[in-house]
Amino acid sequence: MPEYVNVLGLFHTTRKTLYVGGAAIVAILIVIIGLSVGLSNSSATSDTYSGSQALTTAPLIDGHNDLPYNLYALLNNKLSEFNFSANLENDSVWGTTACSSCFTDLPRLQTGKVGGQFWVAYTSCSSQYKDSVQLTLRQIDVIKRLINNYPENLTLVTNAADIETTWSSGKIASLIGVEGGHSMDSSLAILRLYYELGARYLTLTHSCNTPWADASPATGSPVYNLTEFGQTIVWEMNRLGMMVDLSHVSHNVMREVLAITKAPVIFSHSSAYTLCDHYRNVPDDVLDLVKENDGIVMVNFYSGFVNCNDSRNATIDDVVDHINYIRNRIGATHVGIGADYDGVSSMPTGLEDVSKYPDLFDRLYNNLDDEPSWTNEDLENLAGRNLIRVFTAIEEVSTSLASESPYEDIIDIQELGNAQEAENLTAGACQTAIEWNDYEQSTTTVTTITTDAESTTTVNASAVSARR
Numbered sequence: 485m486p487e488y489v490n491v492l493g494l495f496h497t498t499r500k501t502l503y504v505g506g507a508a509i510v511a512i513l514i515v516i517i518g519l520s521v522g523l524s525n526s527s528a529t530s531d532t533y534s535g536s537q538a539l540t541t542a543p544l545i546d547g548h549n550d551l552p553y554n555l556y557a558l559l560n561n562k563l564s565e566f567n568f569s570a571n572l573e574n575d576s577v578w579g580t581t582a583c584s585s586c587f588t589d590l591p592r593l594q595t596g597k598v599g600g601q602f603w604v605a606y607t608s609c610s611s612q613y614k615d616s617v618q619l620t621l622r623q624i625d626v627i628k629r630l631i632n633n634y635p636e637n638l639t640l641v642t643n644a645a646d647i648e649t650t651w652s653s654g655k656i657a658s659l660i661g662v663e664g665g666h667s668m669d670s671s672l673a674i675l676r677l678y679y680e681l682g683a684r685y686l687t688l689t690h691s692c693n694t695p696w697a698d699a700s701p702a703t704g705s706p707v708y709n710l711t712e713f714g715q716t717i718v719w720e721m722n723r724l725g726m727m728v729d730l731s732h733v734s735h736n737v738m739r740e741v742l743a744i745t746k747a748p749v750i751f752s753h754s755s756a757y758t759l760c761d762h763y764r765n766v767p768d769d770v771l772d773l774v775k776e777n778d779g780i781v782m783v784n785f786y787s788g789f790v791n792c793n794d795s796r797n798a799t800i801d802d803v804v805d806h807i808n809y810i811r812n813r814i815g816a817t818h819v820g821i822g823a824d825y826d827g828v829s830s831m832p833t834g835l836e837d838v839s840k841y842p843d844l845f846d847r848l849y850n851n852l853d854d855e856p857s858w859t860n861e862d863l864e865n866l867a868g869r870n871l872i873r874v875f876t877a878i879e880e881v882s883t884s885l886a887s888e889s890p891y892e893d894i895i896d897i898q899e900l901g902n903a904q905e906a907e908n909l910t911a912g913a914c915q916t917a918i919e920w921n922d923y924e925q926s927t928t929t930v931t932t933i934t935t936d937a938e939s940t941t942t943v944n945a946s947a948v949s950a951r952r
């Protein structure tokens with residue numbers, strides 16, 4: 485049972501019965517009935533309230549949508565060929581049967597009551613040490629052009645306060661996240677410029693290790709952990725006011741970052757490891773650290789992360805289980821939504837596309853006996869206010885560090901070169917920066933990097949592979 489009374493249920497019961505009579509005895513009875521009903525079953529207390537109403541009183545902010553990558557994979561970012569205003573469900577390019585990782589358009593985002601969205605600038609790990617910076621810049625560009633093309637429906641947002649005002653004006657607050665540390669090519673200068681371009685989180689790794697942080701496949705067999713340079717990156721992000729996103733990093737790196745960060749962290753799209761033991765999910769001890777850190781885990785809906793049982797398909801109830809698990813362990817103020825639409829090719833039954841979020845909130849409110857009861861306030865926090873709180877705290881840490889100068893560290897060139905050699909590249913072969921003058925080719929065998937793919941897809945195997 486919940487540790488609190490269902491306030492909304494009580495309110496509705498009270499107001500209805502006040503028409504009947506004004507006697508004090510009646511009022512007392514109402515309170516008793518309201519309390520007992522509220523305590524026994526939240527869904528039965530109100531004839532009008534449904535959980536999704538929370539999405540009209542607070543913005544739903546999703547931490548991770550990969551539509552920009554699909555724009556690259558399917559159209560090489562030619563927005564002239566893309567109609568975001570149309571329902572694309574049955575489109576010959578973007579429809580469900582044509583594209584297994586396409587779930588997003590404006591009409592369905594509106595049905596889904598989405599109020600804020602992190603659009604992800606992502607480039608594949610195969611670009612690491614090659615053209616990852618250029619490809620990331622192209623993705624930031626396409627996100628900005630998409631936002632500019634739909635000025636009545638989307639607004640670029642780069643600070644916490646503007647999320648709610650943008651949503652109040654009926655537009656989707658559109659934020660930019662960069663997914664994968666390989667995108668900054670081990671350069672703090674590039675990290676800072678991504679921030680200037682409007683990016684507000686960096687996922688420290690994608691599926692490949694960077695020379696300064698291990699990715700999730702290295703969970704159990706650490707290669708680099710978080711190096712000294714990796715720590716400096718975290719502190720520079722703290723100084724900038726950029727969210728440190730720990731989705732995709734190894735479990736050990738999650739712990740190491742949480743031990744040194746000066747600001748709360750986010751997981752933009754990760755679920756609970758205890759319920760589904762995929763290394764992309766968050767283990768219990770890390771959940772506990774997130775609570776201490778006052779951070780947030782935004783739950784990923786991907787079928788392969790919420791259900792590890794091959795004998796059945798994932799459903800909306802699996803996502804409910806992950807949200808409730810995290811809530812029960814660390815509280816409703818540390819959980820959010822990071823569905824990963826357009827980044828994966830299989831979503832649970834009941835959450836087929838971005839129009840379905842309201843069903844999830846209704847379902848959470850209609851809790852089963854062994855599930856926690858969600859108040860309207862809890863649901864508002866889950867939807868977006870937790871993320872806004874974390875983002876605001878990150879901005880405050882940045883303000884408190886205003887007297888610090890930008891970090892001027894250059895990554896140890898041996899560390900960088902060795903990492904390139906581990907990828908069978910000739911270290912520094914295509915680079916001309918002066919630090920490469922000092923590089924000495926390694927004579928020892930370097931550790932091989934593990935990679936993985938979060939999804940396989942039938943859209944276009946050559947264009948859309950090994951992602952998320």
Ligand SMILES: *[C@@H]1O[C@H](CO)[C@@H](O)[C@H](O)[C@H]1NC(C)=O
Pocket residue numbers: 568569570590591594636637654
């Ligand atoms: C975009 O916003 C305009 C103005 O509010 C509205 O008329 C239009 O229906 C919206 N587009 C979509 C696809 O909903």
Ligand SMILES: *[C@@H]1O[C@H](CO)[C@@H](O)[C@H](O)[C@H]1NC(C)=O
Pocket residue numbers: 567568569570571
């Ligand atoms: C885009 O789709 C909307 C809604 O279906 C339609 O009204 C509009 O004409 C389309 N725009 C273009 C350029 O095809």
Ligand SMILES: *[C@@H]1O[C@H](CO)[C@@H](O)[C@H](O)[C@H]1NC(C)=O
Pocket residue numbers: 571572573574
């Ligand atoms: C897409 O096709 C399905 C099946 O025919 C239909 O139920 C649905 O309404 C269509 N969606 C749109 C937006 O036309």
Ligand SMILES: *[C@@H]1O[C@H](CO)[C@@H](O)[C@H](O)[C@H]1NC(C)=O
Pocket residue numbers: 706707708709736
């Ligand atoms: C990474 O961290 C783990 C756990 O603390 C430790 O056992 C391992 O030696 C570290 N590896 C490296 C390369 O630092």
Ligand SMILES: *[C@@H]1O[C@H](CO)[C@@H](O)[C@H](O)[C@H]1NC(C)=O
Pocket residue numbers: 793794795796
């Ligand atoms: C996996 O799903 C099947 C089919 O629903 C069920 O019978 C089985 O108990 C499940 N296994 C586990 C370990 O939950």
Ligand SMILES: *[C@@H]1O[C@H](CO)[C@@H](O)[C@H](O)[C@H]1NC(C)=O
Pocket residue numbers: 794795796797
């Ligand atoms: C899962 O869903 C797919 C597509 O609807 C279906 O083909 C498959 O048989 C289902 N698998 C199980 C184990 O139910």
Ligand SMILES: *[C@@H]1O[C@H](CO)[C@@H](O)[C@H](O)[C@H]1NC(C)=O
Pocket residue numbers: 906907908932933
């Ligand atoms: C690099 O080459 C070695 C030797 O051919 C091979 O075993 C290893 O898998 C390669 N590593 C990568 C990341 O391709």
Ligand SMILES: *[C@@H]1O[C@H](CO)[C@@H](O)[C@H](O)[C@H]1NC(C)=O
Pocket residue numbers: 943944945946947
């Ligand atoms: C995949 O995309 C490439 C590049 O856009 C294109 O040439 C190829 O025909 C596509 N393959 C399929 C199976 O659609």
Ligand SMILES: [Zn+2]
Pocket residue numbers: 663732753827938951952
């Ligand atoms: Zn991802």
